[in-house]
Amino acid sequence: MQIVVTLDCVDTEAQAGFWLAALAPLEYRRGFDGPPYLSLVGPAPAPTLLLQQVPESKQVKNRMHLDLDFGTEDLDTEIERLQQLGAQRISREQSEHGFRWIVVADPEGNEFCVFVPPTSVVPQA
Template identity: 80%
Template sequence: MSLVGPRPAPTLLLQHVPESKQGKNRMHLDLDFGTTDLVPEVNRLEQLGATRLSEELSEHGFRWIVVADPEGNEFCVFDPPHSSDTAR
């Protein structure tokens, strides 16, 4: 499976391996889907099998929600700071 965002964003290729997750993730992904409304995007991911692990969090203008894939690998769906943000 590959995830392709708006250009010039890089393409991310995910490969399935037969081994199950062993301990902590070796890599943590923060994914920006290009939307400021994180909840509908996380809802869409939940319909695909993800599990929401947090409510919306924020720090230094970044907002994110932590989710996990069906095997428990955690990642964040995030919205970066915008130049018009003043008091996030």
Template identity: 45%
Template sequence: MILRHITVDSSQPYELARFWSEVTGWALSDEDLPDDDEVLLAAPEPVPSLLFIRVPEAKSVKNRLHIDWMPDERTRDEEVERLVGIGAKLYEDHRAEGGLGWVTMQDPEGNEFCVERSTKERDL
């Protein structure tokens, strides 16, 4: 089997896809419109794409599944700062002395995701 999409329930799929486009650098399709009920954010192969689907109910509990991201152009802490600047919220800080650990964040609709140390930081 091939993992094709990771699907995210959303009250505003287009707006949430725009946020994640800014996070990842992946482009939205020219075919996606602000009122669409489904918006696909296509990832480069072989990474699964993110699919945002409109649902009527708001998020009410902690995610049972979330995505862990590892920066490739910045350090973990630089990436956390950048993400806060574009609308993410710091949820839980698991950074430890010596540079270990991760940060759990929330996107604009409250979906949790983690930011780990970058490859460069892991090689030190």
């Protein structure tokens, strides 16, 4: 079984540059590239991020989004790194049930969260 998350975008090359840099700590690389698709693949069992070129820009809030745990407790430093790559911070730090997160958007406005899980949560293999 494979999970592929598809992200509509106007400029697949620019978005690939952003997402490869953003996901660098998770070791993603370019995969299949056949317009209108460009895939970014990480080490198994990470899901593939499929960039799909569409003619229209993002209009409303995403119904599904990525939540990324970069393995750091320092959300502000991670958000600063992503902003230097072209991300925009959307929210202040939020927390619930021990999780802490900040909502950001990629250069085309697609929202995603950078989060820190509670220290009592053990990652599943």
